[in-house]
């Protein structure tokens with residue numbers, strides 16, 4: 105391996121992987137303490153430095169502090185969640201109903217990250233073939249913020265059990281702006297060491313070795329060293 109002057113140090117590398125592996129979706133552990141403005145500004149800067157198709161930067165950030173607005177979003181969640189529960193039956197339905205899937209009022213701050221699909225005009229470099237790349241770009245902004253938040257000790261929870269049209273109306277979004285991520289943010293009592301859905305028995309992490317294909321879909325891996333390395337990692341947490 106060649107090292108350039110701007111290589112990460114061992115501890116910087118460790119810090120980055122730590123943020124990746126210890127990031128959690130938070131719903132139940134929020135503390136009411138406000139997030140200081142400088143911390144929030146750093147999180148928004150991290151999001152704003154995400155890659156984007158054609159450097160489109162299609163995101164906007166709606167900082168929602170008003171309890172009234174948050175309460176109206178919680179009502180939308182409750183309506184959508186009731187419908188969602190109906191899609192399951194028996195034990196699974198009971199398990200679903202026992203899950204906590206939002207922290208809209210417990211968290212001190214909500215943030216909606218949107219995608220302005222018309223930003224920089226109709227022809228965006230790199231987007232003509234795959235129109236959804238502006239939405240993908242916005243998801244990368246979400247992930248940047250999520251990882252930076254973990255490093256700041258701030259928990260983030262993504263709430264998508266929401267009717268998109270009603271959410272857009274509640275936030276007064278223009279027609280061409282899509283609400284990609286509705287997030288709850290706040291300091292936490294703890295970061296769980298596994299996804300809450302896994303801890304509650306909803307679903308487990310899949311073995312990575314089953315998800316890596318060789319050459320084409322379903323193809324066996326020819327690179328035996330890679331296969332051995334993948335099989336040797338428990339839980340994927342080797343840094």
Ligand SMILES: Cc1cc2c(cc1C)N(C[C@H](O)[C@H](O)[C@H](O)COP(=O)(O)O)c1[nH]c(=O)[nH]c(=O)c1N2
Pocket residue numbers: 127128129130131204205206261262263264265298299300301302
């Ligand atoms: C696009 C999208 C949408 C949602 C989520 C995530 C993403 C990426 N997640 C969080 C999700 O359940 C969580 O990421 C996984 O369970 C894995 O857990 P960790 O994020 O690793 O803690 C999520 N969680 C929740 O409680 N309510 C929700 O509506 C959603 N919606």
